[in-house]
Amino acid sequence: MLSPYRVLDLSTNHSAVCGAMLADLGADVIAVEPLSGSPLRQEGPFRHDEPDAEHSLTWWSYSRNKRSVSLDITSAEGRAALLNLVDDADFLIESFAPGYLDSLGLGYSSLSERQPGLIMVSITPFGQEGPKSAWAASDLTIWASSGALNLTGDDDLAPVRVSVPQANLHAGAEAAVAALVALAARQRDGRGQHIDVSAQTASMIATQSFILAPAWNDLSLARIGGGLRLGPLFVRFVYPCKDGFVNITLLFGNVLGLFTRRLFEWMHEEGFVDEVTRDKDWVAYLQLLLTGEEPIPEFERAMAAIEQFTLSHTKAELFQGTFDRHVLIAPVSTPADIVDSSQLAARGYWQKLAHPVANELAAFPGPFARFSARPIEYRRRPPLLGEHAAEVKAERRHRAAPEPRQADSRPPLEGLRVCDFSWVYAAPAATRVLADWGATVVKVESTRFLDALRTGQPFKDGVVGPERSGGFCNVNVGKLGLALDLSKPEGRSVALRLADWADVVVENFSPSAMAAWGLDYATLSARNPGLIMLSTCLSGSTGPHASLAGYGTMGAALTGFHELTGWPNRPPAGPFAAYTDYVSPKHVTASILAALDHRSRTGQGQHIDLSQAEASLHFLSPAILDYTVNQRQRSRDGNNSEECAPHGVFRCAGDDRWIAIAVTTQPEFAAFCRAAGHPEWVNDERFALFPRRYANRALLEAMIGEWTSGRDVAELETVLQAAGVPAHRVSMATDVLTDPQLQARGHWAQIEQGEAGTVTVEAPRFRLSRSGPVPPHPAPTLGQHNDVVLRELLGMSDEAITELAVAGALE
Structure with a gap:
């Protein structure tokens, strides 16, 4: 392309x-x-x-x-x-x-x-x-x-x-x-x-977006391995089983709470919980916990029951339940599990390339997206030097x-029209970038099936409400909101008109959903041949796992991020929350923009099938290749780095205050020793040269921990940066919000967000020297722009809009 x-x-x-x-x-x-x-x-x-x-x-x-x-x-x-x-x-x-x-x-x-x-x-x-x-x-x-x-x-x-x-x-x-x-x-x-x-x-x-919590006057999250901690509440995601670990997306609300209920129904059938536990209000459960109506020890008892349940099954048995029982369970995959995945094999994901020095075939991660008109091809193996x-x-x-030619000062994507059927995080974060840089993005929602992100923290002033979610607001800034009931033929007719209007359609439902509504690519492109349609879900639109109703929490487990995050002698900690939802948006946006550039030269539209798991595996390529080439299974290894010593996170004065330090070269180590007031470490035979320093890193890092303990993290940053040593505090949400670098870059924006009032959101993550983004305006409230979309963008008459309302197609 x-x-x-x-x-x-x-x-x-x-x-x-x-x-x-x-x-x-x-x-x-x-x-x-x-x-x-x-x-x-x-x-x-x-x-x-x-x-x-x-x-x-x-x-x-x-x-x-x-x-x-x-x-x-x-x-x-x-x-x-x-x-x-x-x-x-x-x-x-x-x-x-x-x-x-x-x-x-x-x-x-x-x-x-x-x-x-x-x-x-x-x-x-x-x-x-x-x-x-x-x-x-x-x-x-x-x-x-x-x-x-x-x-x-x-x-x-x-x-x-x-x-x-x-x-x-x-x-x-x-x-x-x-x-x-x-x-x-x-x-x-x-x-x-x-x-x-x-x-x-x-x-x-x-x-x-949880870093926004202090600015939205809500509780900040605290670190906890294998789950989330919000104040006194710990929600566990990682559980042991017979042959490893699984991830269970144990969340609540009008969508996710239904999956949680089905999990407890399964557990009840097998005798692990009683009827009372099975029949709790798992949809409203978070609010019950936060108000104290449901005691936290009762929830802890339920999680303990989940562990007994998972210990009675293998990873494969529990994962099969995801399809048979429609629950949210995914195995914590090792590199071997990933390479042996039947889903990836069915999609022909692995690409084998010969290397002249290695003189052997090596299996590499495959395309991060599948383009119907111009597929990604691996034309060249890694090159030799020069x-x-x-x-x-x-x-x-x-x-x-x-x-x-004459300079054009308009936002780069002005005039681009995007119909956004996506929800939660990965795809909406991608379409927000399009809106930031000038595209008109219409977000289609339903009041009957709320976007799950509207039901998640942080909430303005800690008050739960669909118009008060900082996470929803942050990824939907700048979009127009249309509330439409796609279960009704009248609603689907509006969706078809939107697709006719659009240059790009984005959706992240299960592969069968758009076809069931008559909104699949074949139908839409027959009406609008130049359409770029991107469909993204966890596993892609084909293969035995295509129907997987998965979230980024599960994606992080399936793709190996959990296995590679944590301490060697402990269960997987996993990266924070829905990690593949943070990797794949960049691939989504890049895919759309490349397809649009190709269309500008050829007039050709196309369908893009983007598996969030397949795209995210590129962020683990070295570990994947270590297995396919060396047959070595990488696993979690704390903060260890085979290229640096010391390389770690060290406790400082204060509650949960830490500093990250990474020494990458011999001159940096000498500078570090002087800054730490221990110049003698430079000549200590245990640390003088990198191989010995790496071999004795546990001892060295214990000595560094003694030096940092009790010292102010800001003082340590100043001392080490003055010496040219890579060091930075482990920033909490309050640190990030007041970071002078982020303030100097104008990363924080203030907007008026409906009933939430004046709130803080993130600005675009990159800068262009000549083109500016669109000034941020609020994320849409439910159905806020129905009239604008129907009347101004689609040119519908008052009579036609009234008919839609009478039919119940507008929400």
Whole structure:
């Protein structure tokens, strides 16, 4: 789809997933590496544990479909060679420290003079400007700054990361979306721009808006392994079974509470609960707990009964109950479980590529989305260092970028029309990005089956209500709201007219739902041939698990994130809540924008089938390859890193206060020892060089814990950052809301949200130098824009609207 475009990828960390996504979407991506190779080539795991630039499975993970050239851009010759490449490039991706490329004469101002259509994507820990823009950082410390780390792990131990680093992956995927938004702007006036992506803000999506709780005057969540803690209430998600663990999405409300009721009906049949427990009001149960009408010990008794029930079954038996009993249970999958998945096998997900050095086939994660018109193809294996230098140098290419025209100051996506049937989190978070950048997004809802996100915390002032949910508001800012009853033919007729009006239709129901309503792609595209329709659900629209009514909590278990998060001697902690709902939105938005760009050149619409599980597996690629190549099963390993020592989270003064510290180089270790007041550690034979330091990391980190304990976290940040050591407090929600870097970037916006009054929401997660987003306006209340949509967008008459109301099609 993006075949006309060339990308120069100078990224140096896991943000290389940006170039990988653009390459998978068809762009010609050239990895521009230093002469010694990308730093990713030095990062394990390695094929057969042989450290080598061509054996890094981390490099393999993010370099398929790319070509490689190697340049020393610090030399005049290397800079000249890069500038020649820029002449034919549409995008340049980089992850250097702010100002580094400017110091070489390769900053955006210089490159854009030479190539006005260039879109330059800069990915940094905290952004290009602001009080933390120059802070030393690592993936761990970025994750700490986002608020996500504070929500993950057992409450009696330090907060814990996912064992495959995630922050720069979120940043890279966010950058791919930003690049395509900027491309839409360039289509209008031929002008490129500079994109500023902060890994901190990109990672904050993994808090699912719970960081807003203090600003909305509601209780903040507390960290608890395998579940959620809200004040005195602990909701457990992870349970042991005969052969491992399962995840049970044990939640309440008018939708999720029905699944919980069916679980207790099953348990009652097998004798694990009595009738009274079975027949509790699981729909209104949360409110009963919060008001004290239902004692919390009674709920704890129910969870204990669930554990006895799960211990009597295997993972497979419980998972089968998900389909037979219509409950929400998913196995906590190991890498072997994932690779052996019958669902992934039925969809032909795994892609085998031969590598000349390895001389063997390796199974890689497959397409993150399935496009009906231009499927993702794996055209190239991971490149050898500098493999394509001569090939690229010999090419003469007509640049795809149009000649600059009069600047267009409109939002990049103004004029794009989106019909959004999606609900809860993953897809609505994606369509919010479209609304942020100018698209008209109509969110179709039902008052009879409330969006489950309307029933979840945080609530304004802690008062439960469908118009008071901070989570719903945060992902639906800027949209129009239409309340429509799709069970009625009159409601479906309006939905058909909306699809005729739209450029894009987005839905995340079970695969059969849209067809049952006569709103499937075949029907809609027959009426609107240029339509882009994206369907997303947990497992995809085909295969034996296609009917799985799953949520991101289950997705995190199915895809291995639970198995890879926590402590080796404890049950899986799992990443916070519905983790695949925080990864897949970036793939959803990028897929839509790439399909729209393809349509602008070909007139061709298409259907996109996006499995949230399949997309999210790309964030675990190194662990997956470690199994398919080395037959090694990775599991949770606390905060350990095989590339860094020390690398951990250490207790500070105060209640649940912690600091994340990651020492990545020998000079950093020397600087750390001086800052900690222990210069003698540098020459201690146990710690002097990395191999010994890594071997003795438990002892070293215990000594560091003694130093940090009792010290103020802000003081520690100041001391360590002054020494150039990556360190950041493990930010609580209050820290994130008052973070001076986020305030400097204008990340928080104040809006008037109906009965909730003045509230705080997040602004867009990336910045464009030339194009601004639409100023945020409130998320829709139920049916708020019925008249606007029907009358102004669809041109319906008063009489026709009255007929709809009489028929009960409008809610």
